[in-house]
Amino acid sequence: MKLIIAIVQDEDAPHLTEDLTKNKFQVTRLASTGGFLRSGNTTLIIGVKKEMVNEVFKIIENTCKVRKITTSLASLTLTGDTYIPYPMETKIGGATVFTLDVERFERI
Numbered sequence: 001m002k003l004i005i006a007i008v009q010d011e012d013a014p015h016l017t018e019d020l021t022k023n024k025f026q027v028t029r030l031a032s033t034g035g036f037l038r039s040g041n042t043t044l045i046i047g048v049k050k051e052m053v054n055e056v057f058k059i060i061e062n063t064c065k066v067r068k069i070t071t072s073l074a075s076l077t078l079t080g081d082t083y084i085p086y087p088m089e090t091k092i093g094g095a096t097v098f099t100l101d102v103e104r105f106e107r108i
């Protein structure tokens with residue numbers, strides 16, 4: 001058995017959860033926050049048989065697309081402590097996915 005932990009943008013989470021449950025995968029959703037953009041993420045926990053891992057990865061890949069956004073994460077400091085937002089383009093979306101071996105699983 002495998003445990004898949006997928007961290008996705010909040011925007012992608014409802015669609016991904018729906019796609020996974022349509023395909024008979026059970027999913028646990030946890031709210032999380034990204035460290036870089038400090039924006040909302042969703043962490044999905046999915047327990048599957050080893051032979052089903054690739055199917056879950058395909059669903060994640062088809063649902064969670066990378067997008068470009070412009071943000072003012074960095075700023076320039078001028079004299080007198082004036083901050084000017086500096087727009088920068090960055091990629092968001094996609095997914096960060098971890099797959100772990102499950103030594104023991106019980107439903108109690």
